[in-house]
Amino acid sequence: DSGVTQTPKHLITATGQRVTLRCSPRSGDLSVYWYQQSLDQGLQFLIHYYNGEERAKGNILERFSAQQFPDLHSELNLSSLELGDSALYFCASSVADRSSGNTIYFGEGSWLTVV
Amino acid sequence: AQSVAQPEDQVNVAEGNPLTVKCTYSVSGNPYLFWYVQYPNRGLQFLLKYITGDNLVKGSYGFEAEFNKSQTSFHLKKPSALVSDSALYFCAVMDSGNTPLVFGKGTRLSVIA
Numbered sequence: 001d002s003g004v005t006q007t008p009k010h011l012i013t014a015t016g017q018r019v020t021l022r023c024s025p026r027s028g029d030l031s032v033y034w035y036q037q038s039l040d041q042g043l044q045f046l047i048h049y050y051n052g053e054e055r056a057k058g059n060i061l062e063r064f065s066a067q068q069f070p071d072l073h074s075e076l077n078l079s080s081l082e083l084g085d086s087a088l089y090f091c092a093s094s095v096a097d098r099s100s101g102n103t104i105y106f107g108e109g110s111w112l113t114v115v
Numbered sequence: 116a117q118s119v120a121q122p123e124d125q126v127n128v129a130e131g132n133p134l135t136v137k138c139t140y141s142v143s144g145n146p147y148l149f150w151y152v153q154y155p156n157r158g159l160q161f162l163l164k165y166i167t168g169d170n171l172v173k174g175s176y177g178f179e180a181e182f183n184k185s186q187t188s189f190h191l192k193k194p195s196a197l198v199s200d201s202a203l204y205f206c207a208v209m210d211s212g213n214t215p216l217v218f219g220k221g222t223r224l225s226v227i228a
Contacts, residue, residue, distance in 0.1 A: 002161075045216070056214075092159075101166035103149075104161075105161060107158050
């Protein structure tokens with residue numbers, strides 16, 4: 001158990017809908033990262049927050065947004081869902097802000113299926 | 116921008132034999148290198164990392180990896196494979212700037228009894 005908690009574990013929804021994925025980082029970790037894992041694209045970095053502030057953006061669609069709350073949990077909002085958004089969404093956390101070699105620990109992921 | 120290449124989609128090895136999963140990287144600064152393992156329907160589990168120092172890094176479950184700067188490689192190794200090692204292995208890199216962790220495509224390891 002990495003200590004990173006993600007909910008829900010599985011989610012099935014229809015095209016055009018909106019979903020929210022939730023993540024609680026490891027105790028003491030201030031950084032939260034979101035990744036998308038799909039068969040064709042592999043593991044893609046979406047976004048990084050540190051202590052409530054956005055730090056870096058990757059290949060995140062405009063239909064997707066995220067935030068990190070004062071209690072450090074994070075939410076990834078996916079809207080106007082398309083079939084191609086079906087993927088495993090990972091949250092990860094680490095202690096540090098900038099790249100310093102600190103280990104990034106991953107949750108078990110949220111499986112999203114868009115039908 | 117940094118990148119990682121895992122040249123083998125699949126590696127098959129007999130139980131008890133040594134295993135190697137290959138990884139090469141490209142970064143503009145000093146590399147921080149990681150290996151993660153993903154078991155079916157599970158998250159990514161951290162195995163080991165290289166930050167600085169000794170080029171041979173030891174990690175969880177008897178795995179080790181060797182950092183080779185001249186060949187820009189960070190191959191994962193284990194002296195004696197177990198059937199339970201069968202999983203998807205990811206190499207990842209970040210550089211010493213403020214960059215995210217970038218993953219390779221993954222290598223599926225199959226250990227046959």
